[in-house]
Amino acid sequence: MSKDAEITFAEHDENFRAGFASFVGRPNAGKSTLTNALVGAKVAITSSKPQTTRHTIRGIVHRSDAQLVLVDTPGLHRPRTLLGQRLNDLVVDTLSEVDVVGFCLPADQKIGPGDRFIAGQLTKLPHKPVVALVTKTDTVPRDSLAEQLMAVDQLGREHLAGEGKQADGFAAIIPVSAVAGEQTDVVADELVSMMPLSPPLYPEGELTDEPEAVMVAELVREAALEDVRDELPHSIAVVVDEMIPREGRPEGRPLLDVHVSIHVERDSQKAIIIGRAGSRLRAIGTAAREGISKLLGTPVYLDLHVKVTKDWQRDAKKLGRLGF
Numbered sequence: 191m192s193k194d195a196e197i198t199f200a201e202h203d204e205n206f207r208a209g210f211a212s213f214v215g216r217p218n219a220g221k222s223t224l225t226n227a228l229v230g231a232k233v234a235i236t237s238s239k240p241q242t243t244r245h246t247i248r249g250i251v252h253r254s255d256a257q258l259v260l261v262d263t264p265g266l267h268r269p270r271t272l273l274g275q276r277l278n279d280l281v282v283d284t285l286s287e288v289d290v291v292g293f294c295l296p297a298d299q300k301i302g303p304g305d306r307f308i309a310g311q312l313t314k315l316p317h318k319p320v321v322a323l324v325t326k327t328d329t330v331p332r333d334s335l336a337e338q339l340m341a342v343d344q345l346g347r348e349h350l351a352g353e354g355k356q357a358d359g360f361a362a363i364i365p366v367s368a369v370a371g372e373q374t375d376v377v378a379d380e381l382v383s384m385m386p387l388s389p390p391l392y393p394e395g396e397l398t399d400e401p402e403a404v405m406v407a408e409l410v411r412e413a414a415l416e417d418v419r420d421e422l423p424h425s426i427a428v429v430v431d432e433m434i435p436r437e438g439r440p441e442g443r444p445l446l447d448v449h450v451s452i453h454v455e456r457d458s459q460k461a462i463i464i465g466r467a468g469s470r471l472r473a474i475g476t477a478a479r480e481g482i483s484k485l486l487g488t489p490v491y492l493d494l495h496v497k498v499t500k501d502w503q504r505d506a507k508k509l510g511r512l513g514f
């Protein structure tokens with residue numbers, strides 16, 4: 191973000207609110223899509239594959255009366271690997287610093303052990319308001335939505351009520367469809383009402399403060415996730431090795447060289463990513479390059495390398511090197 195942008199109290203109403211909110215929920219619960227719908231631009235990566243959001247990505251909602259900084263977190267889930275454990279720790283750390291937590295529960299899926307696990311984790315944050323967001327309401331008929339709302343209320347009362355915890359379960363329960371654009375304003379209003387009185391935290395127009403390299407890596411990862419199945423999505427980590435302007439380009443025709451490594455855990459996975467005669471890797475490159483050019487506002491030459499980093503999810507040193 192631009193550090194030189196000055197913001198002063200005087201320019202803003204004394205009732206202005208600003209603060210941080212974070213969405214949690216099982217993989218695929220709709221957190222990224224909701225973030226994007228609220229922010230109005232593509233900042234978090236969405237995909238139908240679970241666990242695509244590994245990095246804490248902020249989207250910023252600018253309103254005349256408030257600024258809402260959304261911290262998008264990875265899915266909280268029962269840890270099975272070292273990576274899983276680290277991600278959970280990261281999520282709980284993040285949550286302890288935000289003003290309100292939005293717990294996303296898809297309308298089209300019954301509440302299950304995964305949701306109860308998350309609700310249990312949220313009790314580690316005793317004084318934090320938790321708003322339940324029943325997502326994807328466009329996918330279910332009205333009567334099953336009503337049932338889901340009651341089940342969610344029950345979940346809140348079971349986990350977030352009682353001494354030392356939230357007094358009455360969830361602070362609010364809001365049905366929303368990010369895809370149909372229904373009730374997203376109600377979600378924003380509710381989250382804003384829980385922000386402290388504060389001047390804006392970021393300059394106007396800022397959408398995210400995620401470092402560009404992380405967003406570039408996420409765009410490549412999103413492209414690599416297209417059409418891959420089973421355990422492969424969890425085995426892909428993407429690192430931007432270098433981004434440098436090409437030298438000797440003609441005036442007004444810049445080109446950015448972007449060097450990216452796609453790490454997988456096994457040789458067989460490397461073969462899948464590369465595809466027959468390199469066809470999949472080329473498709474990944476084409477798809478990602480377009481998004482990266484748009485993001486950075488300049489033509490890019492994208493150089494992709496696929497590397498096998500054996501069992502990186504279970505190796506503390508390798509995790510560190512890949513930025514976890």
Ligand SMILES: Nc1nc2c(ncn2[C@@H]2O[C@H](COP(=O)(O)OP(=O)(O)OP(=O)(O)O)[C@@H](O)[C@H]2O)c(=O)[nH]1
Nearest residue numbers: 218219220221222223237240241242243326368369
């Ligand atoms: N019909 C419908 N689909 C939705 C809605 N919100 C999200 N989806 C779809 O649900 C899938 C998962 O959405 P994401 O926003 O990526 O979910 P997430 O919770 O961020 O997922 P992770 O990053 O894996 O934790 C995608 O295929 C979305 O298009 C919605 O309001 N309606």
